[in-house]
Amino acid sequence: MALSAQKVKAAKPGRHGDGRGLFLYVKPSGARSWVLRYQVQGRRRDLGLGPYPDVSLAMARERASEARRLIVMGDDPITKKQQAKPKTFRDAALELIESKRPGWKNAKHAAQWTSTLEAYAFPKLGEMQVAKIETADVIAALKPIWAKKPETANRVRQRIEAVVDYASALGIRAGDNPARWRGHLDNLLPKPTKMRAVKHHPALPHAEIAAFMATLEQRSGVAARALAYTILTAARSGETRGMTWAEIDLEAGIWTIPAQRMKAGKEHRVPLTDAAIALLGNMRDADSLVFESEAKKGKPISDMTMTAVLRRMGRNDITVHGFRSTFRDWAGETTGFPREVIEAALAHGIKDKAEAAYARSDLFDKRRNLLEAWSAKAIGFRPIC
Secondary structure, three states: OOOOHHHHHHOOOEEEEEEOOEEEEEOOOOOEEEEEEEEEOOEEEEEEEEEEOOOOHHHHHHHHHHHHHHHHOOOOHHHHHHHHOOOEHHHHHHHHHHHHHHHOOOOHHHHHHHHHHHHHHHHHHOOOEHHHOOHHHHHHHHHHHHOOOHHHHHHHHHHHHHHHHHHHHHOOOOOOOOOOOOOOHHHOOOOHHHHOOOOOOOOOOHHHHHHHHHHHHOOOOHHHHHHHHHHHHOOOHHHHHOOEHHHEEOOOOEEEEOHHHOOOOOOEEEEOOHHHHHOOOOOOOOOOEOOEOOOOOOOEOOHHHHHHHHHHOOOOOOOOOHHHHHHHHHHHHHOOOOHHHHHHHOOOOOOOHHHHHHOOOOOHHHHHHHHHHHHHHHHOOOOOO
16 A cells, blocks of 8 residues: 555554555664666666655655666666766776776786875875865866975876776866876976986896806706896896796797787797706796796796895895896996997887887897807806706
8 A cells, every 4th residue: 555644653663564666764763765666677676765854755755766667668777776876086096096097007007096096195185075176176186296206296197097098088177187297297297307306226247247147057946047037138127037938949049028018019039049048947838938937836936036036145235127228338338349249239219219110120140249248258158047
C-alpha cells in the first residue's frame, strides 16, 4: 500500500514501500531516509533520495519519478548523479594516471606520478574543483619547492599541467592552462635550470680507469662482473642488469638491447670486445638472465648490488652511472673519434632535428673501434676473468 504523511511519521524501524521501488528506510535510532530501488542491465541499484523530514513524501515521489524517466531513456540515475558532481583535482589526476598506465613501458611511472602529486600538489590542489584552479593556486603549490627542489618542482608543474589539460579534454574545464610554462609561468617564476647547477653523477677521472679496473679484477661475484661489463660497454646499469642470453650474439660479438629496455625506446646494438665477452660467463638458456641475482634465482641483480661493490672498494666518491661520464670525457678529450660516434656509443639521441634527420646509421663499425680503444685504455688487452 502507498504511504501517507502520517504513516511516514509513525513508521517503525525497517523498510516501508510506497510502490514502484520507492522505500522509506527507518533506522533503530528513528532516522528516516528515502531510497529508490531499480535495475539497470540486470544490476540492482539503490539511489538515495534524501533524508526525512528534509525530503517530504511528495518530494521523494517527485525525485523518484524523475529518476524513472532517466531509466526509461536508458540512463543510470546514479551514474548521472556522479557525473554531475564537480570533479576535484585529485579525482582528475588519478583518472589520468589510470588512463596512461597501459601506455607506460615502466610500471614505476604510475607510482612516481602518484607519489609526487600526493607530496607536492594534492595538499594545495587535491580537493579543489579542477575547473576552478587558477594561476595563484598553482604557484602556491610550487613555490615551497621551486628553489629547494627545482627538478622535482618542474616535474610537478608538468604533471599539474597534464591533469588540467585532461580536464579540458573531458569538457569539464574551459580557458587557458594555469600551469603552462611558456608564455605564462615563465613570466612569474625563475627558470628551474637557473635555480641550481645541474647535479652530475660523481665520476672517476679517466686517467684512473686502468688502476680502478685492476682493483676491480681482484673481486669475485656476479655484481663485480656486471660492473666491469657495464663499464666496458658504456651501458646504463639497468640495461646490463636486465640482459638475457637471447640478446647476445657471441659469434658476431653483438649485444642487441630491445627497444622496450632502452631509455629512448629504440633498439640499440652494442659491439662487444673480447674483454666484455669474457665477463659474460657460461651461456645458458636464451631467456636466462646473464647477471642473475645470487640471492634470488630468476631475478636480476639490483642497482644497489653494483653500488655495493664500489662501497666495498672504498669508493663512496663515485657512482655506477658516473662511468658513462668517465667514458665520455676520455673519448672526447683524448681520442679523435667524432662526437656523433661517441654519443651513439652512449645511446644518446641527437637533439638537433636537422642533424637527426640525416643520421640514419648507427655507426656500428666505428663504435666497435671506439669500444676496442676504451677496452685497451681500461684493462690493456688482458681479458678480465
